[in-house]
Amino acid sequence: MGSGIAAMAAGHGLPVLLVDLDQYVLTQTRSRIDQHLRHAQLLSALPADRAPAAVRTTTSIHDTEGAIAVIEAITEQVDLKRLALTEVSQVIAPGTPLVSNTSGIPIDELAEGLPRSADLAGIHFMNPAYLINTVEVIQGPRTAPEIMAAVMRLLEELDRRVIVVQDAPGFVTSRLLHPMLNDAARIVSAGIASVEATDLLMQDCLGHPTGPLRTADLIGLDNLADSLTALYERTGEERFRPCELLLDKVEKGQLGRKSGQGFYKYGGDFS
Ligand SMILES: NC(=O)c1ccc[n+]([C@@H]2O[C@H](COP(=O)([O-])OP(=O)(O)OC[C@H]3O[C@@H](n4cnc5c(N)ncnc54)[C@H](O)[C@@H]3O)[C@@H](O)[C@H]2O)c1
Numbered sequence: 001m002g003s004g005i006a007a008m009a010a011g012h013g014l015p016v017l018l019v020d021l022d023q024y025v026l027t028q029t030r031s032r033i034d035q036h037l038r039h040a041q042l043l044s045a046l047p048a049d050r051a052p053a054a055v056r057t058t059t060s061i062h063d064t065e066g067a068i069a070v071i072e073a074i075t076e077q078v079d080l081k082r083l084a085l086t087e088v089s090q091v092i093a094p095g096t097p098l099v100s101n102t103s104g105i106p107i108d109e110l111a112e113g114l115p116r117s118a119d120l121a122g123i124h125f126m127n128p129a130y131l132i133n134t135v136e137v138i139q140g141p142r143t144a145p146e147i148m149a150a151v152m153r154l155l156e157e158l159d160r161r162v163i164v165v166q167d168a169p170g171f172v173t174s175r176l177l178h179p180m181l182n183d184a185a186r187i188v189s190a191g192i193a194s195v196e197a198t199d200l201l202m203q204d205c206l207g208h209p210t211g212p213l214r215t216a217d218l219i220g221l222d223n224l225a226d227s228l229t230a231l232y233e234r235t236g237e238e239r240f241r242p243c244e245l246l247l248d249k250v251e252k253g254q255l256g257r258k259s260g261q262g263f264y265k266y267g268g269d270f271s
Contacts, residue, residue, distance in 0.1 A: 001073040001101055003029045004129035006055050007036035011130060012158050013050035017064060018057045026057040040130045047159065061087050069154050071123065073101040076226035081110055089115050097150045099123045103227040104170035104178070106234070107140035118144035121151050124171060127218060134161040136171050169234035170227075178228050179239040181219075182246065184212035188263070189245040195263045213263040217256035221249050 006016045010033065018033075020026050033055055040046045061084070064070055070088050074080060081100060089098055098119045100110055111117035122138030135155060139148050155162050165172050184198050193201070199211025208215075216224050225247060231240035249255075249262060256262030 001125065001127060001129060003032045004036060004127060005071055005073055005101065005125055007033045007040060008125075008130040008158060010053045010055045011037055011040050011046040011050075013047070013053050014157065015053040016055045017067065018055060019059070019061055019064065020057070021059060023059055026059065030055070030057065036128065036130050043131065045131050045133070062091055064088055065091050067092050067096060069097045069099060069150070071099045071101055073125075076103055076105065076223055076230060078105050078109060078230070081105065082113065085110060085114055085120065089119065095119065095146065097121060097147050097154065099151065101125055103223070103230075104174040105230050106169055107138050107167045108142060111140055111142050117142045119147055121147055122167070122171070123151065123155070124173060126173070133159060134163060136173050137162050137164045138167050138171055139164060140167045170231045170240075174227055174231065177215075178224065178231060181212045181216045181224060182228055182239065182241075182243055185216065185245045185263075186243045188213070189243060216246075217262035217264055217266075219256065220258055221246055221254065221256045221262050225250050 002018055002020065006018045010016045018026065018029060020029070037046070037052055046052070070092055072081060072085055072088070074084055081102065085098060085100065092098070094116055096119065100107060100120065100122050101124060102110065102122060103124065107120060107122040111120045114120060120140060121143045122140065124136035124138065126132040126135070137151065137155070152162065169175070170178065184202070187193055187198055188195055195213050199213050202208040203211050210218070225242040228240050228242040231237070232242070253259055254261045257266050260266050
């Protein structure tokens with residue numbers, strides 16, 4: 001998600017600093033962002049009147065000093081997110097919008113214990129962020145109105161269409177989509193239909209653009225399992241418990257497109 005969000009912002013003329021713990025990820029990401037930018041330009045998804053801004057990369061969160069906004073898009077684990085958000089909020093100026101791209105951890109839960117919890121809001125960018133221009137925005141109970149106003153200005157500059165929802169596990173999109181993807185995996189696991197048949201039925205009969213299992217591969221099966229777990233832990237609803245087939249694939253490193261194998265096999269550059 002980080003590379004897609006970075007490409008979208010840079011493509012709209014906003015300079016980006018991409019932070020990751022892993023230097024190898026950052027090296028890979030540079031060429032991925034260039035590919036995203038070319039793809040977005042081909043599909044006229046970027047403004048023609050602005051040249052793409054620079055994207056810099058770093059492994060040091062301290063380099064975020066002076067940022068006009070910070071978008072956190074790290075692994076879907078509440079403790080890791082809280083730690084990263086706390087660290088970055090000690091570096092950026094008070095009143096700078098601090099945004100989480102979580103798929104479903106409530107914003108208020110992430111705000112708990114932050115030095116300036118009112119500075120945190122949620123923007124749920126979809127995948128790929130540089131092509132899908134509608135975003136789900138979450139105002140947590142503690143999010144300051146000035147922060148929401150700044151988030152709206154930022155999204156306007158990024159030409160995003162905003163839909164604001166209340167804070168809740170999975171918000172709207174993950175709450176509806178993720179159990180459907182989980183059920184599709186359960187159908188395959190129970191031998192009711194193959195991966196291909198399940199996707200084709202959803203595509204051709206019900207108008208789903210890619211099919212649930214191809215969508216799961218695009219999301220990343222590790223992220224999907226983490227997001228489902230986050231939903232299950234917070235709602236207790238069985239439909240959110242990641243199914244065995246999903247967990248098995250994650251265990252085997254079959255993470256979807258990003259690893260070259262998930263429900264489908266992918267060749268070449270998987271990103
Ligand atoms: N994958 C999707 O389709 C999708 C869609 C919408 C939202 N999201 C959300 O976006 C976030 C990222 O998802 P993803 O699929 O890109 O995950 P990913 O696992 O592909 O990437 C996460 C990156 O975060 C880095 N990271 C981990 N801890 C860090 C830290 N403390 N500081 C800096 N970098 C750190 C990792 O090295 C990794 O490169 C998650 O919260 C996810 O739920 C994902």
